[in-house]
Amino acid sequence: MRMRQQVLIPVAVIVVSGLAVLWQLRPDAQSPAILSEVSLRQPEDQNDTSTQLSQAVFSDVTSASGVDFRYRNGEQAEYFTILESLGGGIAVLDYDGDGLLDFFATGGGGFGERTDAEISGCAGRLYRNQGDFRFQDVTADCGLDTADMYSHGALCLDADADGWPDLLLTGYTGVQLYWNRQGHFERASEDSGLTDSRWSTSAAAADLWGQGKTDLFVCRYVDWSFLKDPVCPERGKSEGRDVCAPQNFLAVPSSLYRFDGSSFLDHWETIQPVSEGKALGVVIADFNDDGRPDIYVANDASANWLFLNEGQGGFRECALEQGVAVDDNGDYNGSMGVDVGDFDDSGKASIWVTNFESELPALYRNTGSGGFAWQTQASGLGRLGGRNVGFGTAFVDFDNDGRQDLVFVNGHVVRYPRGAEFLQRPVLLRNVEIRGRQNFVNVSSAAGEWFLQPSRGRGLAKADLNNDGWPDLIVSHTEAPVTILRNLATDSVRNHWLGLQLEGQNNRPLAGATVRVQLQDGERQLTQFVKSGGSYLSSSDPRLVFGLGEADQVVGITVRWPWGELQHWDALDVDQYWLLSEGNAEAVPAAGTAIRQF
Amino acid sequence: MLRQNNKRLLYLLIWVAIGGLCIREVPPLIHLQSAKTALARRELSRADALLRRCQNSWLCGHESHLLSVRSAALAGEWQKAEALLRKTTQTGKRTQLEDALLMFRSGDTSRAETWLIASEDLLGDTQVVDLLEALIDGAVRDRDPELAQSCLGLWTQMTGIEPDSGDGNAAARSKLAAWQGDLTWSMADVAIEFFRRAVELEPRNESAELKLAILLIEYDCAEARRRLRVLAQKSPDLGVIRLQLAGCERELGNFEVASQLLDVLLKQNPADVPVLLERGQLSLDESKLDEAEEWLRKAEKQEPGNRAVLRSLARCLQLAGRVEEAAGYRRKATP
Numbered sequence: 001m002r003m004r005q006q007v008l009i010p011v012a013v014i015v016v017s018g019l020a021v022l023w024q025l026r027p028d029a030q031s032p033a034i035l036s037e038v039s040l041r042q043p044e045d046q047n048d049t050s051t052q053l054s055q056a057v058f059s060d061v062t063s064a065s066g067v068d069f070r071y072r073n074g075e076q077a078e079y080f081t082i083l084e085s086l087g088g089g090i091a092v093l094d095y096d097g098d099g100l101l102d103f104f105a106t107g108g109g110g111f112g113e114r115t116d117a118e119i120s121g122c123a124g125r126l127y128r129n130q131g132d133f134r135f136q137d138v139t140a141d142c143g144l145d146t147a148d149m150y151s152h153g154a155l156c157l158d159a160d161a162d163g164w165p166d167l168l169l170t171g172y173t174g175v176q177l178y179w180n181r182q183g184h185f186e187r188a189s190e191d192s193g194l195t196d197s198r199w200s201t202s203a204a205a206a207d208l209w210g211q212g213k214t215d216l217f218v219c220r221y222v223d224w225s226f227l228k229d230p231v232c233p234e235r236g237k238s239e240g241r242d243v244c245a246p247q248n249f250l251a252v253p254s255s256l257y258r259f260d261g262s263s264f265l266d267h268w269e270t271i272q273p274v275s276e277g278k279a280l281g282v283v284i285a286d287f288n289d290d291g292r293p294d295i296y297v298a299n300d301a302s303a304n305w306l307f308l309n310e311g312q313g314g315f316r317e318c319a320l321e322q323g324v325a326v327d328d329n330g331d332y333n334g335s336m337g338v339d340v341g342d343f344d345d346s347g348k349a350s351i352w353v354t355n356f357e358s359e360l361p362a363l364y365r366n367t368g369s370g371g372f373a374w375q376t377q378a379s380g381l382g383r384l385g386g387r388n389v390g391f392g393t394a395f396v397d398f399d400n401d402g403r404q405d406l407v408f409v410n411g412h413v414v415r416y417p418r419g420a421e422f423l424q425r426p427v428l429l430r431n432v433e434i435r436g437r438q439n440f441v442n443v444s445s446a447a448g449e450w451f452l453q454p455s456r457g458r459g460l461a462k463a464d465l466n467n468d469g470w471p472d473l474i475v476s477h478t479e480a481p482v483t484i485l486r487n488l489a490t491d492s493v494r495n496h497w498l499g500l501q502l503e504g505q506n507n508r509p510l511a512g513a514t515v516r517v518q519l520q521d522g523e524r525q526l527t528q529f530v531k532s533g534g535s536y537l538s539s540s541d542p543r544l545v546f547g548l549g550e551a552d553q554v555v556g557i558t559v560r561w562p563w564g565e566l567q568h569w570d571a572l573d574v575d576q577y578w579l580l581s582e583g584n585a586e587a588v589p590a591a592g593t594a595i596r597q598f
Numbered sequence: 599m600l601r602q603n604n605k606r607l608l609y610l611l612i613w614v615a616i617g618g619l620c621i622r623e624v625p626p627l628i629h630l631q632s633a634k635t636a637l638a639r640r641e642l643s644r645a646d647a648l649l650r651r652c653q654n655s656w657l658c659g660h661e662s663h664l665l666s667v668r669s670a671a672l673a674g675e676w677q678k679a680e681a682l683l684r685k686t687t688q689t690g691k692r693t694q695l696e697d698a699l700l701m702f703r704s705g706d707t708s709r710a711e712t713w714l715i716a717s718e719d720l721l722g723d724t725q726v727v728d729l730l731e732a733l734i735d736g737a738v739r740d741r742d743p744e745l746a747q748s749c750l751g752l753w754t755q756m757t758g759i760e761p762d763s764g765d766g767n768a769a770a771r772s773k774l775a776a777w778q779g780d781l782t783w784s785m786a787d788v789a790i791e792f793f794r795r796a797v798e799l800e801p802r803n804e805s806a807e808l809k810l811a812i813l814l815i816e817y818d819c820a821e822a823r824r825r826l827r828v829l830a831q832k833s834p835d836l837g838v839i840r841l842q843l844a845g846c847e848r849e850l851g852n853f854e855v856a857s858q859l860l861d862v863l864l865k866q867n868p869a870d871v872p873v874l875l876e877r878g879q880l881s882l883d884e885s886k887l888d889e890a891e892e893w894l895r896k897a898e899k900q901e902p903g904n905r906a907v908l909r910s911l912a913r914c915l916q917l918a919g920r921v922e923e924a925a926g927y928r929r930k931a932t933p
Contacts, residue, residue: 236788321925323916328879330909330931358786358816360849369919378883382849385818419787419817439851 052441053430055492056448057398058473058485066135069125070481071458074110074150075415080232080243081111082224083119083150083172085413086201086280087391087458087478089537091154093165095142096183097594100129101463101541102138103474104167105482109150116225119172123147124154129465133486143185149173153459153537157205158597159214159259161507165597168216170200170537175218193263198252199224204533206284206293206511209258209313210563214509216257216264217295217533219279222249234416243414246301246334251276254297258313273317274325277302281338284511285531287349287366291564293512296324298335298353309512322371324351324364333359334389337460337536341395341404342527343379343431344438347516349529350375354390354408354536357420361390361408363440380439381429387420388427389413392460392536396471398487400495400547402519402526403431406440409457409475423454426475448485455480463541467591469497469575471545476538496548499577501590502530502559502598508582510598512562517546520553530562530598542597543590548574557587626655630662637669639769640776641802643832645669660688664696671703672735672805673836679704695725702732705739710749727756731773738780746781750774772800779809786813804829812842819849837863841873848880856880871900875907882910887918905931 062068071088074081088106095102104126112118126144127135139145144167151171159166164180174197177188188194201219208215230248234240256271257264277299287294292309296319299305303326306319319325326332334356340349348366355361363379364372376382393408410424428447429440444451459476466472470487477483498517504510511532518525528544548554557569561582569587572578577590633648646669652662663686670679679700686693698713710733717726730753737746754760759770772795779792793810796803807825814822826843833839840859847856857880863873874897881890891914897907908931915924 236782236785236791320928321916321921323913328883328913330906330913367917371916373885373917374883374913377849377851378853378885380851382819382851385820386816387818417787418785419790 053443053446055488056446057428057487057489057492058448058450059488060448060450060483061133061486062481062484065133065484066130066137067127067482067484069105069107069127069137071106071476071478072108072110072122073478074108074119075479077111079111079114079229080241080415081226081229082222082244082246082249083109083199084478085243086152086221087411087456087537088124088151088476089153089202089392089459089535089539090461090474090476090482091156091167091539092461092463092474092541093156093167093539093597094595095126095165095167095180095185096128097164098129099590099592099594100131100467101465101595102129102135103127103461103463104144104154104156105474105476106151106154106169106171106459106537107147108152108478109147109172114226116227119150119226121147121149121151121171124151124169131466133465133484135484142183143187144178146187149176153200153202154539155203155205155533156539156542156597157214157216157509157532158507159205161212161214163507163594163596168203168205170203170218172199173197175200175203191263193257193265196255196266200255201280202282202533202537204282204284204295204511204531205509206532207509207562208256208284208293208295208309208315210292210311212506212508213259213261215259216255217282217284217297218255218257219282219297220252220254221280221300222246222278223252224249235414235418240416242416245414246278249278251278251302254279256295256315267313270313271307271315271317273305273307274320275303277305279305280336281353281533281536283338283340283351283531283534285340285349285529286512286514286560286562287340287351289348289368289514291512291514291560291562293562296338296340296351298338299332300334300336300356301332303332304335304353323374324362324372327359327362328374328376333362335362336389336391337393337408339393339395339534340529340531342529343395343404343406345524345526347525347527349514352393352395352406354388354393354410357389357412357417358386360384360386361388378437380434380441384427384442388424389420390427391458392475392538394460394462394473394535394540396462396473397431397545397547398428398471399430399489399493400470400497400545400549401493402495402524402547402549402551403438405429405431407460407462407473409455409460409477411454411456411458411478421454423456425454426451426457448488450483450485458536459538460535461538461540462535464499464543464545467499467577469499469545469577471541495550496552496574498546498548498554498557498572498574499590500544500546500557501542501577501579501593501595502544503579503581503596504561504598505582507596507598510562514560515544516558517548517554518556518558519548519551520555524551532598541595543577543595623655623657626652626658626662630655630658630665633662633665636802637665637672639800639802640672640773640805642669642673642804642836643829644802646833660686661692664692667696667700671700671732673833674838675836676700676704691720695721695729699728699732702729702736703739705736707733707736707740707742707745710736710745714752723756727753730756734777735780738777738783743781746777750777768799769803772796772803772806775799776803776806776809779806783813786816789813790817804832808839808842811846815842815846815849819846822846823850837866837870837873841876844876844880848876848883853880853884869896869900871897871904871907874900875904875910878907878910878914882914882917885917887914890914891918905933 073084107122107124109121128138149171153170155168167178169176178185232244281298295307297305307315337354351364353362363375365375388410395404406429409426456478473485513530578587579590629648636645733749775796779789782788796806811822811825844856844859878893912927
């Protein structure tokens, strides 16, 4: 009995101790939920079906259009030059005055031996619009089958103010101006003054000096040649080879040309940007509502510029103080594409910029007195993340509901990217009001099959190719076919629209004009800005289309022509284009008339 | 009879004492071992929880206290780490080592060479590895890639773990991948790949996951938010996670959620400059300029030379139309 007790007591103690130890060693209770005190209700409105599309809005009609062309960048030579990263653009113009918009696509170039002398050009293509989304290649007939420059951008302008749209091409060896002689193009001679051979990208034209002439801003990029062509390894590696980042090259000053009627003279030295820039995108419009055309420039790997026009050739670069030079962290971005629009019914010109990977696109809201406010996150654009390398872009009211939506194309610039894809999908963003704030909701997945295809998108132009009042798109891709996208929203949405074609006295340039349309209800006023340039390496339809939503009347239109004069027109019928001429009190239906460039 | 009863009672008391000792001290010893393992794989939330259970132990209370210092340092909570170290009552080699580890990890690597030379005679292999790890962390923090690389070389020699090799334990390879991420931090796309690898190798490496989430905010905020929420559940007290989560919610336009997260943090520490700055930026995004200025002024009061604060103040004042004041702040913010 005693023996049993002597054994049982220690055993009992050990068992109890063991159980106690096991109790002590039990896993932790679940940590208190940190976020329980915070409401985690997400704005599900983003997924609300009312913000999504009921059917595709853009249809790729390229294959049946007769357009079969691609921009070449020469990457097959395996030289990994930064030259091949930029891509090409689209210029929309009614070159033959038949009232249908034609377009020109730049051709790019290629390489022979590894010397500057063997950098060659590929001819671009001019396509004549035959109606119903059929196009005819008229390049050779019109005298544009030249290939003596590795080209990038194309700007449509009427430099000689003869009413026929001219064409300015940009590229590695400078710019080339082609005069439109009633449908046939003639290369401008060296007397034009456009002889600077530095690498040029985007361009824009406006009456910057207020003298009725077409002045020019030409973006210039970096100082690259085969003699200044370092070997850059693949990203994050010490071996391999890839395209060098722009940080490896010095910036080249851009050009601000004043046109005296016969030749252009560069006045760049007279304006002093706060910092140097590697300019890729430019748009000219009136940003501060003073009636003068200002210049906004998207710079790669450097702060963006805003040149406010102070009159008499005075320009003040004030992007930093106006809040449009850098992002919300105070960092400059790799900016490429740019556009201007009134996305929030404020009547003011806000700025939209597409940026490099790991950066968000920038939406700078024009606040009026205080300059611009960084609005990207506040507009729901932070949801896009930083996986896009964005290029051509446009404010486009694709469903004519009176809200400026956004479209942009993407694609990487290096061959072996690490944080983002080489080929990237385009993005369509719908402008909707969510809890009293204008938000951009990504509707790309339902916008049409083309929006699901990754590619290397570069230039993008907006154009109403069939004059139905619904904006179509033309996109240039690097080493892939140009794409024509027909707007099908008209099949599913019953919104009204008003198309306006402006004509300045003596065909003077009109970028910098502001147009306000008062809707029937007397409450809503729509504002658009006449601009030049915009997007990336491209120029779009010069006409303005106002989506009116369900409103079937407008009670008045006011145009402030560049440099100040106001002109008013009374009610106009909707769902058609009107020609508004400076100084002419009567609006004229514009159907079938030549589409003027300014 | 009486003597026999006393003897029995004595036996009983001895057994009960042994049992009591076991109940009190065995679990902390086991917890301490587990905490060391968790710290080695940078699973900080689990390490903290385990160390909390050891702190009243007679046998391992001191060691657990020192490891709490290390855990706080690994989480980047320098003030907490220093406070814990100051509370240490015992002195000696072990405390000195922890002091050095904290100093190195915080970025002060000036005495690295002295310690490395002395470590050959004074420290065991495990402690030398600890020392090297602290030095690598500190060199990365101090932006001294040269020192980081040379310490990394010594570390790989001692542990036998090579980059790009499939050998060695997953936790150590995960740490190595995370350091490679640290060293390529300025190339976010490359660093993300390293941190992803670190987390794949050791899913419990919370330090790597936090860094991955921070980098992902720029690329894919939705993924960053998912990761940060998991981390926040694991480490409810870690302010840095809440701050990043708030930044992420702001990025996604969820201003209300961001504001609530920041309010909780500000209640805990109303003078926390990064939190004040984030709060100010949030108000700026919401176009609440007066409120933004108030937050940013508070941040400026704490750190008058903080460039990020000055830049945000400039942005705020510019939007408020106070152009000259804004220009002054912009000048101050320019290096």
